[in-house]
Amino acid sequence: MRVTIKDIAKLADVSVTTASMALNNKKGVNEETRLKVLNISKELDYHPNKNARSLKTYKTLTIGLIVPEITNPYFASIVECIRKEFENLGYTLLFGVSGDEIKNEQKYVFEFIERNVEGIIIVPTNAVIADLSHLYYLKRIKMPFIFLATKYEGIPANCVMTDLYNGSYLITKHLLENGHEKIFMITVDRRLLTSNMRLNGYMDAFRDMKKKYKDEWIYETLPDFEHGYEASQKIIQKKPDAIITINDILAFGVLKFLKDIKIKVPEEISVAGYDDIIFASISETPLTTVRQPIESICAKAVELILKEIRCEELTSEIYYFKPELKIRDSTRQ
Incomplete structure (x- = not known):
């Protein structure tokens, strides 16, 4: 089996990046590490493609x-x-x-x-x-x-x-125009671009509609079904009018939780996702969402x-x- 740079890095106890830099005589690698990597590569007769x-x-x-x-x-x-x-x-x-x-x-x-x-x-x-x-x-x-x-x-x-800002703005504005005021958002770490853009759209929609939001309505978690379900358990205690999520999978977690505790969607709480994956339109409760033009x-x-x-x-x-x-x-x- 052909020796790879990963094998070299593992034996030298360095990252693949460091091993590659050493082999290519790049700056930023101390001499001891460089020699160690080079010696191992010679012993294994390593020849990078x-x-x-x-x-x-x-x-x-x-x-x-x-x-x-x-x-x-x-x-x-x-x-x-x-x-x-x-x-x-x-x-x-x-x-x-x-x-x-x-x-x-x-x-x-x-x-x-x-x-x-x-x-x-x-x-x-x-x-x-x-x-x-x-x-x-x-x-x-x-x-x-x-x-x-x-x-x-x-x-x-x-x-x-996708212009994630615009999509988030559209869905938030739609909810505000239809009488929702206490709109929660389930997102990922707000320092991430994907979260930051959506949050800016959410906040600007409130501002343009002359409405106020609270920072406690923004819930940060991981973007999967289980964490959507888990987040809903905490959000429901604050009596939201609507819950927006940054992807459809999170929204399905929200829908499952609300169904389990017998809360009617959308009569009691509205739910909206993002992406418009294939299951969004064919789920038990067809999901309002934002379509990303993937093609x-x-x-x-x-x-x-x-x-x-x-x-x-x-x-x-x-x-x-x-x-x-x-x-x-x-x-x-």
Whole structure:
């Protein structure tokens, strides 16, 4: 079995990033560590693929894609859309699931480098404080990469995403216009871009409607079904008129809890999600939500990464796509 850079890093008791920097004679590695990594690589007769061929001239027609998870249909849809786009262009897609952990994202980045991908599309994790050395390394070796759905602050790279602010504004304004006042929001850590943009939309809708919200109406948790259910147990004690969540999976957790305690939706409490995954329209109580234009976002992501591979797109911009409010039976009108 071929020795990989991960094997070298493990034996040297360093990160993959450090091992790679040592092997490529980069600054930032002390001499003792560098020699240790180099000696291990010689002992194992390690020959990295990226040194065997020039990534600029050798075309593998292979792209890497990293997503946080695939249990949420939103991310599964991204994978499928990206796969179809590249398949139609004759490319092979390699993809990894980070499990929403930065160490796994790093692992896949270096695996993709080992496999000579021509570019990488990254859907970031929900890490607030993270070791992003693998992304700086991609910059140093001039590996094309872009962000999809959100981005890491401070990393200069193109990003394609929905205007999360606008979607949150639309759903909050819709609820306020229909008589809801005590509107709670279940979100992730508000320091994250995906949370911050939605919260700004939520707060601005209150301001524009000349209404007031309370900070205690904002509940931070993890973005899955179980935490939606758990958050509802605490929020219900404060007698909300409505609950907005930052994805549909959280909203389904809310709906399940309300059903379990026999609270009628939307007669007693309105519930709204975000994403418009496939189950939103066919659930027992069809879910009011915000549709993200996944097909358009993915098509743009493919266009951008191919331009970067051809050195045609060297900017660092965020490309926003307009969301669409989908009003269904889970909100009172």
